[in-house]
Amino acid sequence: MSSAQAAGKAQTTSKSAAAIDKARAEGRAALIGYLPAGYPTVEQTIAAGIALAENGADLIEIGIPYSDPVMDGQVIQAATTEALANGFHVRQVFDVVEGITSKTDAAVLVMTYWNPVVRMGVDEFSRRLAEAGGAGLITPDLIPDEAAEWFEASDKYGLDRVFLVAPSSTAERMQRTVDASRGFVYAVSIMGVTGARTSVSSAAKDVVSAAHAAGAERVCVGLGVSTAGQVREIAAYAEGVIVGTALVAAVRDGGVDAVAALTKDLSTGLARETGHAGEEA
Amino acid sequence: MAHAPSGNADNNATDAFLQGGSLRHAPGPYFGSFGGRWMPESLIAALDELEETFDKARNDPDFRAQIADLNKNYSGRPSLLTEAKRFSEHAGGVRVFLKREDLNHTGSHKINNVLGQALLAKRMGKTRIIAETGAGQHGVASATAAALLGLECVVYMGAEDCRRQALNVARMELLGATVIPVTSGSQTLKDAINDALRDWVANVSNTHYLLGTAAGAHPFPAMVRYFHEVIGEEARAQILEQVGRLPDAVCACIGGGSNAIGIFHGFLDDPSVRIYGFEAGGDGVETGRHAATITLGKPGVLHGARSYLMQDDDGQTIESHSISAGLDYPGVGPEHSYLSDIGRVSYEPITDSEAMEAFRILCRTEGIIPAIESAHALAGGIKVGQRLAAEAAESGGTAADKIIIINLSGRGDKDVATAAEWFDLLDKDSAESEIGKEGEQL
Numbered sequence: 228m229s230s231a232q233a234a235g236k237a238q239t240t241s242k243s244a245a246a247i248d249k250a251r252a253e254g255r256a257a258l259i260g261y262l263p264a265g266y267p268t269v270e271q272t273i274a275a276g277i278a279l280a281e282n283g284a285d286l287i288e289i290g291i292p293y294s295d296p297v298m299d300g301q302v303i304q305a306a307t308t309e310a311l312a313n314g315f316h317v318r319q320v321f322d323v324v325e326g327i328t329s330k331t332d333a334a335v336l337v338m339t340y341w342n343p344v345v346r347m348g349v350d351e352f353s354r355r356l357a358e359a360g361g362a363g364l365i366t367p368d369l370i371p372d373e374a375a376e377w378f379e380a381s382d383k384y385g386l387d388r389v390f391l392v393a394p395s396s397t398a399e400r401m402q403r404t405v406d407a408s409r410g411f412v413y414a415v416s417i418m419g420v421t422g423a424r425t426s427v428s429s430a431a432k433d434v435v436s437a438a439h440a441a442g443a444e445r446v447c448v449g450l451g452v453s454t455a456g457q458v459r460e461i462a463a464y465a466e467g468v469i470v471g472t473a474l475v476a477a478v479r480d481g482g483v484d485a486v487a488a489l490t491k492d493l494s495t496g497l498a499r500e501t502g503h504a505g506e507e508a
Numbered sequence: 509m510a511h512a513p514s515g516n517a518d519n520n521a522t523d524a525f526l527q528g529g530s531l532r533h534a535p536g537p538y539f540g541s542f543g544g545r546w547m548p549e550s551l552i553a554a555l556d557e558l559e560e561t562f563d564k565a566r567n568d569p570d571f572r573a574q575i576a577d578l579n580k581n582y583s584g585r586p587s588l589l590t591e592a593k594r595f596s597e598h599a600g601g602v603r604v605f606l607k608r609e610d611l612n613h614t615g616s617h618k619i620n621n622v623l624g625q626a627l628l629a630k631r632m633g634k635t636r637i638i639a640e641t642g643a644g645q646h647g648v649a650s651a652t653a654a655a656l657l658g659l660e661c662v663v664y665m666g667a668e669d670c671r672r673q674a675l676n677v678a679r680m681e682l683l684g685a686t687v688i689p690v691t692s693g694s695q696t697l698k699d700a701i702n703d704a705l706r707d708w709v710a711n712v713s714n715t716h717y718l719l720g721t722a723a724g725a726h727p728f729p730a731m732v733r734y735f736h737e738v739i740g741e742e743a744r745a746q747i748l749e750q751v752g753r754l755p756d757a758v759c760a761c762i763g764g765g766s767n768a769i770g771i772f773h774g775f776l777d778d779p780s781v782r783i784y785g786f787e788a789g790g791d792g793v794e795t796g797r798h799a800a801t802i803t804l805g806k807p808g809v810l811h812g813a814r815s816y817l818m819q820d821d822d823g824q825t826i827e828s829h830s831i832s833a834g835l836d837y838p839g840v841g842p843e844h845s846y847l848s849d850i851g852r853v854s855y856e857p858i859t860d861s862e863a864m865e866a867f868r869i870l871c872r873t874e875g876i877i878p879a880i881e882s883a884h885a886l887a888g889g890i891k892v893g894q895r896l897a898a899e900a901a902e903s904g905g906t907a908a909d910k911i912i913i914i915n916l917s918g919r920g921d922k923d924v925a926t927a928a929e930w931f932d933l934l935d936k937d938s939a940e941s942e943i944g945k946e947g948e949q950l
Binding site for chain 2 (some may be wrong): 293294295296297298300301304308311316317341342343344345346354367368369370372373390391392393395397400404417418419420439501
């Protein structure tokens with residue numbers, strides 16, 4: 228791996244880093260919203276993605292529905308199962324990415340379990356993602372140890388590679404993962420799967436600190452974040468906040484309008500009120 | 509990378525093998541290009557801890573003594589090697605020996621692995637084990653080990669499997685385990701593994717995931733094999749003692765592949781021994797309704813390892829089908845994928861019908877009711893025996909000069925309802941008939 232490109236340490240052309248830096252320049256954390264592709268349809272995912280961008284999301288994470296999503300809780304499982312039942316195909320994720328990047332300035336990443344990428348071919352998947360205007364990949368079940376092909380393809384096509392770090396990551400693994408990442412590092416807030424939780428684990432702040440100490444300039448926190456209060460709490464110590472399950476529930480319960488309203492509300496928590504994190508949490 | 513075509517492995521051992529390299533005790537994480545750790549970062553620390561604990565334990569005389577004591581005085585090892593003289597008439601007249609894992613406590617080979625892993629869980633200071641199960645055999649074995657060693661036990665089981673294996677659910681509960689029906693995804697074994705992994709991520713500080721087969725992320729494939737190696741070590745010593753030479757062939761059934769890798773391991777470095785793994789061919793591999801992962805799958809990553817995998821063009825896992833719940837899994841252990849690619853082991857499909865015919869033959873000729881999983885190995889053994897007999901005839905010898913060992917991985921008590929329905933032995937309105945109908949899609 229190239230340490231010059233590690234975790235945005237050097238100036239890069241990383242679309243994700245640029246989006247996070249733009250938010251930072253505005254005195255706030257970046258908001259990253261997750262939507263599963265094809266839920267309930269490809270067209271509605273594109274519309275919801277545009278609504279996300281227009282209402283305050285800086286980055287958008289498009290999930291590929293997969294038959295065995297071991298890191299996802301019930302809300303996202305139900306959505307991706309429905310997307311698959313509705314006939315979603317992996318290649319359509321590029322239509323979603325292009326549909327959003329052609330209409331907005333948001334950086335659009337794809338979140339995917341690794342087997343669909345393996346099946347298409349890592350190089351071909353990467354080429355098509357880059358052609359669609361995608362920023363990179365978030366890979367919940369790919370660790371740097373197994374990512375040789377992805378390093379090569381992400382360098383070749385200029386894509387961000389967002390690996391996860393967790394409360395259980397040792398110092399050695401933290402360093403390795405931070406060095407391997409580009410764009411940002413995804414800090415898992417809790418030992419568990421996706422799903423809204425009433426409070427943000429105190430472990431999240433420690434994970435972010437450890438990632439910063441390992442040299443990461445951009446660390447975004449995900450898992451269990453669903454309210455503006457939680458966003459505000461995290462925005463005090465991380466460069467970005469990732470919301471997934473709450474947005475999926477919004478799609479389910481109220482469609483694009485509900486996504487727009489929730490995004491607007493979540494974005495009120497992004498501003499950094501120095502030293503007063505979590506007042507309204 | 510092409511699969512070894514059926515039957516072609518017989519004379520084509522691997523380059524490494526021909527060059528004198530050993531295939532035994534492969535340490536992982538990789539078996540050729542297979543294996544590895546395709547897992548969330550959250551679980552890597554736990555896998556590291558497990559690997560370290562396992563490495564220390566297997567080099568610790570106290571641990572080995574503990575395993576040996578449990579194997580002998582709890583499981584009932586060594587399991588017998590029984591010559592099946594009347595059965596052999598159906599296998600071309602070659603001499604057939606059955607490795608009797610069905611005689612172990614809890615009725616299958618599964619006990620070897622669960623005792624080993626439960627001891628490791630205790631060494632790591634974990635107080636809770638979780639397990640997945642299809643038909644219930646591994647769940648019952650896990651519940652047994654947990655009861656013996658004083659651990660909390662939670663078993664994930666597809667909701668559909670819970671319904672059609674209600675008695676095994678009761679067995680696990682009698683042993684003190686909690687059974688959680690899995691309603692996500694396709695509600696089968698692979699989804700039970702998914703839910704067990706989700707539980708493990710959330711509870712890894714006090715919980716060990718006691719995976720039931722030689723698959724998954726490193727160190728599971730090499731570790732589960734280690735605990736089952738006793739099958740092959742015993743079988744090799746027993747055949748040498750009983751007939752004074754190695755067998756011509758060894759046969760086992762393959763789902764994830766734990767009983768198979770256990771018996772194969774004893775013979776991997778014996779070039780004269782042909783090795784066969786029999787996958788579940790379900791309704792026939794041409795129908796799409798099967799679990800013949802190596803025969804028809806393509807390499808992919810699932811549940812932590814790169815291996816052959818039943819998947820569609822999008823990389824979505826395809827649901828497998830088999831009359832045998834224990835073989836009904838769309839993946840396979842990575843070491844088997846490697847042994848197939850290098851041509852050391854031949855993997856072939858056996859249909860439901862072939863397996864049930866072998867099931868019937870063993871019952872009638874030897875007075876042994878096999879697990880339907882093991883019946884796939886018996887059906888394969890019949891084919892291999894007939895081939896060996898033909899070879900013997902061509903070279904002017906007799907079939908009785910040929911010897912095969914079949915791993916009888918489990919007993920068939922759990923399968924009586926399914927078999928009774930298959931052979932139409934039940935009164936139409938009996939309660940058992942209802943159970944049998946629901947037992948499998950027949």
